[in-house]
Amino acid sequence: MGRGTSIVLWGSIIAVVFAVSACAQAPVEPFPVLAAAKPTPARVEQQARVPDEYLVTLAPDADESVITEFYGSFGIKEINALGGETYLLVLTNDPGPQEMEDLVRDDSRVKVVQPNIIHWANRSGQKAQ
Numbered sequence: 001m002g003r004g005t006s007i008v009l010w011g012s013i014i015a016v017v018f019a020v021s022a023c024a025q026a027p028v029e030p031f032p033v034l035a036a037a038k039p040t041p042a043r044v045e046q047q048a049r050v051p052d053e054y055l056v057t058l059a060p061d062a063d064e065s066v067i068t069e070f071y072g073s074f075g076i077k078e079i080n081a082l083g084g085e086t087y088l089l090v091l092t093n094d095p096g097p098q099e100m101e102d103l104v105r106d107d108s109r110v111k112v113v114q115p116n117i118i119h120w121a122n123r124s125g126q127k128a129q
Contacts, residue, residue: 052077052094053116058085062109070103070110088116 056067067079067089075092082088097115104110 048118049097049115050118052091054089054091054097054100055082055112055114055116056087056089056110057112058087059109059111060085066107066109070107071100085111 058064058066062085064079064081064087067087068076071089071091074095077090077092078088079090080088100113100115104113
């Protein structure tokens, strides 16, 4: 056997060993937000969130007026369409995530309401200097 053949043979053996060991590892758990349709109140209350901001996802047949119907009494600063049936709702008097969820619990026009969770430290999008 030549030197080149020997290197290829050992390289192939090592590649097979790594491939087999990678397949034997336990599967990775899915990201928690994707695993559950609605976040649990206890988990949401513990996460850092943008004050007064919520993400509201409506059923396909519902329109933006549903948001005003349920949350108008909290003083709506703005409602921004984010795409699909999801809206960013900004309130002047934030009742808290639990009450926001409780208000729409039995209404099929609202699929999900959740606080706008902070996922990065620099929310403005500006590069830190």
